[in-house]
Amino acid sequence: xxxxxxxxxxxxxxxxxxxxxxxxxxxxxxxxxxxxxxxxxxxxxxxxxxxxxxxxxxxxxxxxxxxxxxxxxxxxxxxxxxxxxxxxxxxxxxxxxxxxxxxxxxxxxxxxxxxxxxxxxxxxxxxxxxxxxxxxxxxxxxxxxxxxxxxxxxxxxxxxxxxxxxxxxxxxxxxxxxxxxxxxxxxxxxxxxxxxxxxxxxxxxxxxxxxxxxxxxxxxxxxxxxxxxxxxxxxxxxxxxxxxxxxxxxxxx
Amino acid sequence: xxxxxxxxxxxxxxxxxxxxxxxxxxxxxxxxxxxxxxxxxxxxxxxxxxxxxxxxxxxxxxxxxxxxxxxxxxxxxxxxxxxxxxxxxxxxxxxxxxxxxxxxxxxxxxxxxxxxxxxxxxxxxxxxxxxxxxxxxxxxxxxxxxxxxxxxxxxxxxxxxxxxxxxxxxxxxxxxxxxxxxxxxxxxxxxxxxxxxxxxxxxxxxxxxxxxxxxxxxxxxxxxxxxxxxxxxxxxxxxxxxxxxxxxxxxxxxxxxxxxxxxxxxxxx
Numbered sequence: 222x223x224x225x226x227x228x229x230x231x232x233x234x235x236x237x238x239x240x241x242x243x244x245x246x247x248x249x250x251x252x253x254x255x256x257x258x259x260x261x262x263x264x265x266x267x268x269x270x271x272x273x274x275x276x277x278x279x280x281x282x283x284x285x286x287x288x289x290x291x292x293x294x295x296x297x298x299x300x301x302x303x304x305x306x307x308x309x310x311x312x313x314x315x316x317x318x319x320x321x322x323x324x325x326x327x328x329x330x331x332x333x334x335x336x337x338x339x340x341x342x343x344x345x346x347x348x349x350x351x352x353x354x355x356x357x358x359x360x361x362x363x364x365x366x367x368x369x370x371x372x373x374x375x376x377x378x379x380x381x382x383x384x385x386x387x388x389x390x391x392x393x394x395x396x397x398x399x400x401x402x403x404x405x406x407x408x409x410x411x412x413x414x415x416x417x418x419x420x421x422x423x424x425x426x427x428x429x430x431x432x433x434x435x436x437x438x439x440x441x442x443x444x445x446x447x448x449x450x451x452x453x454x455x456x457x458x459x460x461x462x463x464x465x466x467x468x469x470x471x472x473x474x
Numbered sequence: 475x476x477x478x479x480x481x482x483x484x485x486x487x488x489x490x491x492x493x494x495x496x497x498x499x500x501x502x503x504x505x506x507x508x509x510x511x512x513x514x515x516x517x518x519x520x521x522x523x524x525x526x527x528x529x530x531x532x533x534x535x536x537x538x539x540x541x542x543x544x545x546x547x548x549x550x551x552x553x554x555x556x557x558x559x560x561x562x563x564x565x566x567x568x569x570x571x572x573x574x575x576x577x578x579x580x581x582x583x584x585x586x587x588x589x590x591x592x593x594x595x596x597x598x599x600x601x602x603x604x605x606x607x608x609x610x611x612x613x614x615x616x617x618x619x620x621x622x623x624x625x626x627x628x629x630x631x632x633x634x635x636x637x638x639x640x641x642x643x644x645x646x647x648x649x650x651x652x653x654x655x656x657x658x659x660x661x662x663x664x665x666x667x668x669x670x671x672x673x674x675x676x677x678x679x680x681x682x683x684x685x686x687x688x689x690x691x692x693x694x695x696x697x698x699x700x701x702x703x704x705x706x707x708x709x710x711x712x713x714x715x716x717x718x719x720x721x722x723x724x725x726x727x728x729x730x731x732x733x734x735x736x737x738x739x740x741x742x743x
Contacts, residue, residue, distance in 0.1 A: 280649050298649035304642055308664050321650045321660070369650065 228255035228291070229405050230279060230373055235288035236430075237274055248274050249285070250430035256373070256405060261396075263408045263416035265463060266426030272409040275431070276375045279407065294405075297371030299379045303362035305350035311361050312337070312346040318369035329368060336364045340398060356387040356394075363395055367402060374399060376408040380415065392419060393448045400446075413467070417459045418447035425466040435466050529714040537715040551719060553696040554685055557613055558727070561620025561681040566674065568621065569628025576629070577636040577662065578654065594630060598622045598684070602691045616688030616696075623684035624677045631676070635669025636662050671735035678727045686720070697723075 237249040248271040256262050266272050277283045278290060280298050297318075305314045312333065319329035337343050340360055350358055359379065366374060379395070380388045396419050399406050410416050416423050417439055425434045441453040450456060481489075511531050517523050518530035525533060541547035576583040602619055609615040639662050647657050663670075689698025697716045704712030 282645065282648055296649075298646070300642055300646060300649075302642065304640070304646045306643070306661065306664065308667070317647075317660070318650045321647065321652045321656055 227257055229258045229260075229294055230254075230256040230407070231291040232275075232279070233289045233291065235275075235278060235285045235290065237271065237278065237283070238286045247430035249278075250427075250432040251288075252426075252431060252433055253288075254424060254433065256407060258372070258405055259403060261399070261406045261408070261419055261421045263410060263420035263423045264426060265410060265413060265416045265423060265467065266431060267428045267467060268411055270426050270429045271431040272411075272426060273377050276377050276407065276409055279373075280375055292373070294372035295369065296373045296375055297366035297369060298375045299362060299366050299377065301378045302382045303350070303358040305358055305361060305365075307350055310347050310349055311342060311353070314350065314361060315365045315368050317365055322369055324369070332370070333364065333368050336367055340364060340394070354387075355383050356391045359383060359391050360394060363398060367398075367404075371404070373405045373407070376406060376410075378410050378412075379408075381410075381412075388415075389448060389451075393446050396447050413460055413463050414451065414456075415447075417456060417463065418450045423459070423463060425463060437462060437466075526708075527710055529710045533711045534715045534718060537711045538719075541715070547719075550695055550697055550700050550716075551723070553613070553693075554689070554698065554720075555723070557616050557620065557685045557688070557696065558678075558681050560617045561624065561684055562677055564617065565621040565624035565628060565681060566677060569625045569673070569677075570632060570670075572625075572629045573632035573636060574658065576633045577658070583633070590626065590630060594626045598626075599687055602687065605688075606692050611692035613693075615692055616685055619688035619691075620681040620684030623687070624680040627680065628673050628677060631669055631673045632666070635666035635673075638669075639665050667738060671731075671738065674731050674735060675728065678731050679724065682720070682724055682727070 232252055232254045235249060235252045236247070239246045239248055252275065254262075264272055264275065274283070276298065278285050279292065280296050281290070282298075305311075306317070309317070312330075315333045315337065316326070316329060318324075319326060319333075334343075334346070337346055340363075342357060342361055342364065345353060345357065345361075350361070353361065362379070376395075380392055383391055392415060406419075408416065408419055420439055423437045423439060425437065426432065427434045437459065439459060441450050441455055443449075443453070514528075515531045518525040518528060538547070541550075576586065598619070601622060602615075605615045605618045605622070609618050643661050643665065644657055647661055652660070685696070686698040686701075689696040690702050693699040697720050700716040701713050701720075704710065704716065
């Protein structure tokens, strides 16, 4: 049978229960989710609701307690902090994935050099991570992820360690790079504005144990990179809609 | 940067005061040494203390020259260095392999924990006589002593270094599908280089302790032997000279290890 599923990543009634000596924690109750090739999906939810666990499951770092994950493509994972290895130069850091997966290193180096050149890090290939700014480090981390040519990128709050201005700029850059490279992306964030500005679709999760509360397709009046989308007249509407869905109670005392 | 090549007066003043501070510390350190040697010589010369039991710098110098001329200096230093080298290398290697094993298997680590704690607390010198019975009264027992003294500390400090590695870095490698060996080689070892080098530095000293202890117990040669022999025949000149040589050796070994460590950590500079 030919797989006619239109989804590149598909979670089918996935749930996750963590065991510890004292207690049992249900992190994810029941999540079903499909992501189409080339799509950018943002997942938002209250903090600690198991968003990151969802990405760990997709990357098969953990096995879900129940349910299945269907995926027939390579994944790249981008974590909260860049985690560049301090003792490796930028080029060596970007070569980490190909090295670990035993790719042809010559070809991989050519590809990495191409990416470094294309995304403005070419002058820093032989620098060490601590010589780079936060934004540049995050860009290097993205190139490290792209070096293994993943079809799907998992982004776990990749901008949360950056200051606000850098954050906006790097989000814009990353979005543009992913668009250019034609990658599918799943972004987990607690920043509603960030989620809307980058995604084709925002999935709102409930508080722990997580399940899908609502899926909101984002259609702006004009297409463009995140910074432009933040200016869009519909941006506010989506923001309010998701804010209400998240049902965040702010104490006024 | 060229705009700042002309140093501002404040910068100059700062650099000058830093330099002055540095010189002051260095001169004080040297004055203390010179003063101590001169004082020692003076009080021994005036017979305020008895140079027969305290020795004195000029007598130590004469002893050193004597040892140099009859060549025994090099035999004894050579023996002690050789034993320290083997004790250090084998202790580091054994400790490193054990640490890797303990990191590899969580289960093994838990099982061995109480044994390690007790071995660490046990004064290793107590095992000296046992080593002599097992390994004979020669260099083997002395090297055994040095290994015994250094290995447990090595294991404990290396394992704790390995366990401190950022779990997110390990997660990153897992996301690339890395094997446990790859995680060890690409992340755990490089990021614990600091603690490995710290263990190196501590071990040089500990091995020297082990070797001298061993030489006290059994030996026909080495600086420890010279010290014990000297004290038995009441040649305090020999004892003091040997201790001085030992201090110089300890300093040189420490400098070598520090230098090697700095070279290995070049990316931190």
